[in-house]
Amino acid sequence: MKKEIGIAIFCGVLFGLVVAAIMISRIRTMENRRGLPGEAQISPTVKNLNSQLQTLEISEPSDLAMVSQKSIKIRGKTVKDSLIVIQSPIKDILLNNKNETFSADVPLALGENVIVVASHPKGSSQSSQEKTIKVYYLDEN
């Protein structure tokens, strides 16, 4: 009698395992057919926004630079197609950059030259940026 009960339990467990294995394999095949839910959400038209997040950078000249010539070249990078205003006590320069980079020759006054470079991207989607540098034109010859 005990032997028969043991065989019945064994058969029951075995049947349960077989059913569970079949169900798991079916679920996996269904998931594979559908694809992963995470993958399904990825849009094929994702844009790289890094180019739009270009911050205003001035690569040349360095802040507090001491120079002995009457003008300097300002080079930098900002969001393309921006209105760039380069302002110093003696001259204002307006530029429009087709690329991210820009450059302009700025005349200097003898002594301290506070130069502000402001970048105004077109429209209201992005905010304006501003950088200030000081250049000392000291005629020490």
Place this chain on the structure above:
Amino acid sequence: MKRTITSALILLFAFVVTTSAQVKTSTPSSSQNKDAEILKDKLESKVAELQKKEQKAVAGRVSDNKNKKIALTSDNGTLFEIRVDDVVTKLYDIAGGEKDEIKLDAIKKGDYVIASGPTSDRVVTANNVYRDEQFLVGSGNITEVNQAEGYLKVLTAEKENLILDIGITTKRFLADVKDLSEDVVALAKVKEGDTAHFVVKKTGKEREKNRYAATKILIIPQEYFHK
């Protein structure tokens, strides 16, 4: 005769030995001199290069001028000591655009001064000291246009409220963003919401905090930002 020949030979030997010794000692001394000169030149150029690297310009308001030392406070509050030497240091006034030599006692408390020279640990051994004018350059959003009193209130990106007095001498321009030109503009044409780029002269004796007489303003119309 034999003695004469012997003494002559001894003399000749002595002459040859001393001459050869002289040749031997003179040749390396001249090359050593050359090497020493090259080394000296190299050292001099290196020292000049290092001195040039250490040359800096600092600027600020004079807080004291005595005992050939000028105390200078920069815009960010850093205190510099400017050491003036009677022989080496040259002092100029460049405020009007011209460079005129001045005496040390002409530099008074409150003057805006630029000093250049070797700098070490906030001490400048000045080669040149220049008395200059200080300008403040910036931009901000116009929050108020007061035509009656002739001023603009501007809010800068640093959330600072400035009052810019617009006088007869103020150069006023409106930017034409299409052809990037500038047209002269009357205060009546300036609107709240426009962006003002400004240059003001900072005297340190302003009657009101954050209120300056504008030297120049350039207006970017707000329409540019709403396209």
